[in-house]
Amino acid sequence: MTRYHALGIGGCLLIMAVIVGLGPYSSPAMFLPDQGASWYYWKLPEPDFFTRFVAWSFYGLHQASMWWLIASAQRQRPGYTQGLHRINRWALAINALFVALHIFQTRWTYDGLAQDVSVWSSQFSVIFMLVFILIMENKRRGLLFGKKVGWFEEPGRFLRRYHGYYFSWAIIYTFWFHPIEDNMGHLLGTFYTLMILLQGSLFFTRFHTNRWWTLLLEVFVLLHGAVVAYMTQDSGVWRMFLFGFFGLLVVTQMHGVGLSRAARWLVVALYFVTILVSYWGSPEKIPEVLNIPAAELGLAFLCAGLILWFLRTSAGRKLQPPD
Numbered sequence: 412m413t414r415y416h417a418l419g420i421g422g423c424l425l426i427m428a429v430i431v432g433l434g435p436y437s438s439p440a441m442f443l444p445d446q447g448a449s450w451y452y453w454k455l456p457e458p459d460f461f462t463r464f465v466a467w468s469f470y471g472l473h474q475a476s477m478w479w480l481i482a483s484a485q486r487q488r489p490g491y492t493q494g495l496h497r498i499n500r501w502a503l504a505i506n507a508l509f510v511a512l513h514i515f516q517t518r519w520t521y522d523g524l525a526q527d528v529s530v531w532s533s534q535f536s537v538i539f540m541l542v543f544i545l546i547m548e549n550k551r552r553g554l555l556f557g558k559k560v561g562w563f564e565e566p567g568r569f570l571r572r573y574h575g576y577y578f579s580w581a582i583i584y585t586f587w588f589h590p591i592e593d594n595m596g597h598l599l600g601t602f603y604t605l606m607i608l609l610q611g612s613l614f615f616t617r618f619h620t621n622r623w624w625t626l627l628l629e630v631f632v633l634l635h636g637a638v639v640a641y642m643t644q645d646s647g648v649w650r651m652f653l654f655g656f657f658g659l660l661v662v663t664q665m666h667g668v669g670l671s672r673a674a675r676w677l678v679v680a681l682y683f684v685t686i687l688v689s690y691w692g693s694p695e696k697i698p699e700v701l702n703i704p705a706a707e708l709g710l711a712f713l714c715a716g717l718i719l720w721f722l723r724t725s726a727g728r729k730l731q732p733p734d
Contacts (some may be wrong), residue, residue: 416624423605426510427598434593436517451530453590453597455522462520463527469516470524470587473509477502477583481575481614489615502612510586510605517591524588533588536581537632538710543578544629545663545711546718547571552667554711563711566718569730575614582607596639603631622668629664632656647696650689655703657682662704 443456455462480502489496495503517523525533545554547570549563586604589597610628613619633656641649661682665675690697721727 413618413621415618416621419609419618420606423602423609426605427602430514430591430598430601431593433514433518436590436592437521441521449530451525453523453592454525458522458526462522465516465520466523466526466587469509469512470583473505473512473587474580474583476505476509477579477611478576480505481579484614485575491615491617491620493617495613496615499612499614499616502614503609506608506612510608513587514591521590523590524584525590528588533585536584538707539714540578540581541629541632542707542710542714543570543574544625545707546715547574548663548667552663554663554708556662557666560712560715562719563715565722566715569718569722573730575611578607579611582611594642596635596642599635599638603635606631626664626668630656630660633660647693648699650696651699651702654682654686654689654700657685658700658704659707662708 437453441455442452445452480498484496484498487498489498546563547567549560550567553559554563582604586601586608589600591597591601606628610619610624618624633653636656637649637653640652661679665678670678686697686700722731
């Protein structure tokens with residue numbers, strides 16, 4: 412990574428400090444009792460039109476602004492640079508503005524979009540973002556231990572051209588789904604969101620394609636998922652999240668940053684040793700570490716197949732990016 416990435420991360424940390432400094436944003440008395448995995452706890456029991464209007468209006472303006480910038484950048488095709496284009500500065504400014512507005516809106520009316528949509532919609536928006544990354548990166552690092560899936564090339568090229576629209580929706584929707592909160596799970600999620608908003612502001616720059624930086628963004632979900640599971644579940648399911656995403660690192664992600672053979676074997680050894688230590692006394696649960704990588708890789712094949720089918724239709728042929 413470069414010093415500019417360090418500056419960006421520093422900016423994200425500064426925003427996190429502001430969030431913590433302005434907290435707390437709620438108290439347990441504000442919420443209904445937790446009602447299970449499909450229930451989102453952090454929402455008001457009696458929302459009204461105004462609280463909904465504010466959240467959806469700010470989200471809509473944020474989303475429309477970024478989609479307009481992405482479309483403008485694709486029309487201009489400015490070329491990749493070591494610096495920032497004017498449109499990148501606009502993207503950074505717009506994202507910073509709406510981050511500030513979301514902090515203010517949480518203090519003012521509290522509710523995010525969660526009042527009106529399923530908690531699963533937020534989670535699966537990010538899951539599919541990670542799946543699309545697997546398809547896009549197949550050309551560079553392969554899908555299984557550095558081995559490429561040949562027929563992923565066409566879906567991957569399509570996603571590399573148009574992924575900005577989906578990724579922008581996934582992360583901005585998730586950002587406004589949640590209110591701003593100062594507990595550890597929300598803070599990690601907000602920090603992750605800020606880093607992806609930063610990444611989404613750097614299109615057509617070399618910062619956007621830096622492989623160590625993009626690896627960090629992919630792997631951070633390992634920490635976030637494990638911590639949130641540890642905080643909210645009593646069954647030890649945090650291990651499934653931790654080692655599930657660690658497994659994706661071993662199978663796919665670490666093969667794209669030029670690690671030496673010895674370094675890759677060291678990562679593999681660390682993976683297996685920590686699994687054995689963590690599951691000591693309950694070895695029958697070890698197979699659960701395969702759930703996440705199996706699901707992500709399976710979805711990668713399914714989505715790539717659906718995209719390939721779409722590209723064979725008349726509508727898809729019109730959207731075919733050039734070779």
